[in-house]
Amino acid sequence: MNIPSDLQYTKDHEWVKIDGDVATVGVTDFAQGELGDIVYVEIETEGESLDTGEVFGTVEAVKTVSDLFMPLSGEVIEINEALESNPEVVNSDPYGDGWMIKIKISDKGDHLISAEEYKAEVGG
Amino acid sequence: METKKIPLNDLHEKLGGKMTPFAGYNMPVRYSSDKEEHLTVRDSVGVFDVSHMGEFMLRGPHALDLIQWVTSNDASKIVDGQAQYSCLPNDKGGIVDDLLIYRMSDEEYMLVVNASNIEKDWNWIKSQDKWDVEMEDISDDIVLLAVQGPKAVETLQKLTEVNLSEVKFYRFVQDKLAGKEMIISATGYTGSGGFELYINKNDAEEVWNKIFEAGEEFGIKPIGLGARDTLRLEKGFCLYGNDITDETSPLEAGLGWVTKFTKEFVNSENLKAQKEAGVTRKLVGFEMIDRGIPRNDYELADADGNIIGNVTSGTMAPSLNVGIGMGYVTKEHSAPDTEIYVQVRNKSLKAKVVKPPFLK
Numbered sequence: 001m002n003i004p005s006d007l008q009y010t011k012d013h014e015w016v017k018i019d020g021d022v023a024t025v026g027v028t029d030f031a032q033g034e035l036g037d038i039v040y041v042e043i044e045t046e047g048e049s050l051d052t053g054e055v056f057g058t059v060e061a062v063k064t065v066s067d068l069f070m071p072l073s074g075e076v077i078e079i080n081e082a083l084e085s086n087p088e089v090v091n092s093d094p095y096g097d098g099w100m101i102k103i104k105i106s107d108k109g110d111h112l113i114s115a116e117e118y119k120a121e122v123g124g
Numbered sequence: 125m126e127t128k129k130i131p132l133n134d135l136h137e138k139l140g141g142k143m144t145p146f147a148g149y150n151m152p153v154r155y156s157s158d159k160e161e162h163l164t165v166r167d168s169v170g171v172f173d174v175s176h177m178g179e180f181m182l183r184g185p186h187a188l189d190l191i192q193w194v195t196s197n198d199a200s201k202i203v204d205g206q207a208q209y210s211c212l213p214n215d216k217g218g219i220v221d222d223l224l225i226y227r228m229s230d231e232e233y234m235l236v237v238n239a240s241n242i243e244k245d246w247n248w249i250k251s252q253d254k255w256d257v258e259m260e261d262i263s264d265d266i267v268l269l270a271v272q273g274p275k276a277v278e279t280l281q282k283l284t285e286v287n288l289s290e291v292k293f294y295r296f297v298q299d300k301l302a303g304k305e306m307i308i309s310a311t312g313y314t315g316s317g318g319f320e321l322y323i324n325k326n327d328a329e330e331v332w333n334k335i336f337e338a339g340e341e342f343g344i345k346p347i348g349l350g351a352r353d354t355l356r357l358e359k360g361f362c363l364y365g366n367d368i369t370d371e372t373s374p375l376e377a378g379l380g381w382v383t384k385f386t387k388e389f390v391n392s393e394n395l396k397a398q399k400e401a402g403v404t405r406k407l408v409g410f411e412m413i414d415r416g417i418p419r420n421d422y423e424l425a426d427a428d429g430n431i432i433g434n435v436t437s438g439t440m441a442p443s444l445n446v447g448i449g450m451g452y453v454t455k456e457h458s459a460p461d462t463e464i465y466v467q468v469r470n471k472s473l474k475a476k477v478v479k480p481p482f483l484k
Contacts, residue, residue, distance in 0.1 A: 036154055036157065036158045036350065037157050037158050037159045037160075037442075039417065039440040040415075040416075040417060040440065058469065060417050060440070061158075062158040062159060062162075062350065062354060062439060062440055062442065063153075063158060063350050063353070063354075063439070065417075065419060091157075
């Protein structure tokens with residue numbers, strides 16, 4: 001299982017990459033494997049300010065639906081438009097082209113865990 | 125309830141199967157990708173281990189009498205070596221289970237039932253038995269492999285002297301395949317053709333391996349229950365627990381074709397009255413017009429937002445790349461091409477009623 005050490009994670013199986021006051025968010029390799037083939041990513045919160053733990057979108061696999069949660073508080077400033085036509089990128093490149101949103105951080109909160117902690121979380 | 129292991133559990137784990145509890149059994153839900161597995165069955169050949177299914181043997185001079193009483197289809201119409209799809213109606217208007225009936229001889233039948241209902245069906249049939257029919261539950265001794273897809277016959281033909289192309293749909297033979305005695309049945313739940321093999325559990329691993337050798341040239345793959353569900357749904361086949369339940373009438377579910385009023389059976393009088401009066405709701409298929417994926421339990425509405433029913437099965441159809449579903453709607457909204465609205469999260473998404481199969 002791929003868990004890059006330079007990223008931060010949540011127990012909801014999302015990864016966060018913080019660059020200044022902007023966070024890029026996606027789902028982990030573990031999450032995409034559990035979900036199976038992703039067929040639809042629905043994110044309609046661009047421009048909204050949301051708190052940690054609030055739902056910012058939904059990811060649908062062939063067999064399951066799963067909500068996407070804000071890993072920290074802030075404004076959703078960008079969504080990955082490419083997922084509209086190619087949602088399967090989340091399966092093939094979850095930490096790269098499969099990113100989902102960018103957040104302008106207002107509060108980092110205390111949801112984030114390290115790669116080590118996440119690895120322990122998923123039994124890796 | 126403790127989760128049971130099927131006989132080939134270790135083999136599936138070794139093959140990378142993701143094992144998930146289903147109907148009391150740890151079952152392979154996926155090996156690689158639902159979509160890839162789905163398309164393998166549509167285009168070539170794949171093998172499902174569906175050993176969680178239950179098998180009951182009914183024997184003796186009154187076996188048929190009991191079957192005729194508990195099932196809705198007319199089992200007197202089938203001959204030795206023939207199978208029939210049928211229902212076990214309950215006495216309250218719903219369905220105990222759907223099942224297959226195999227006629228081995230005039231005094232020996234095999235009933236194949238859903239895993240989640242093995243105990244319920246057994247108790248129900250026993251409770252209806254006025255003839256003291258000999259019944260045996262052989263579920264734990266049988267490995268059931270469904271070898272499905274357009275290359276299934278070519279694959280299996282290498283392993284048997286039975287001329288498989290002569291075994292017509294819903295017929296079966298008891299003969300050798302891969303050197304082992306088994307039931308070779310031209311049935312399945314995918315709509316892509318192929319066979320289901322009822323194998324003694326002690327022979328199963330050897331048979332599995334030989335099937336995979338024989339199918340190698342066609343890219344044969346193990347297929348999980350995830351793809352089994354999308355395959356059956358594209359063909360509009362009902363799934364017990366979703367599309368038919370203790371609460372749904374076989375007539376509402378569109379199973380009138382296996383509900384024969386030429387004989388008496390459990391609750392037949394009430395069902396006959398329902399047929400004459402007409403049902404008020406119907407199970408329909410629908411296809412999304414707006415982008416979205418219907419799921420079990422989502423509500424269905426009319427154009428004015430009135431709730432007219434609910435989704436019982438739904439998925440993104442891998443062969444069609446569109447959201448499809450089945451659900452119950454009021455009779456007025458059941459005609460093909462009627463626009464209905466699926467309530468997906470906070471949105472009302474347009475769909476239209478279509479007559480299954482979705483994939484022709």
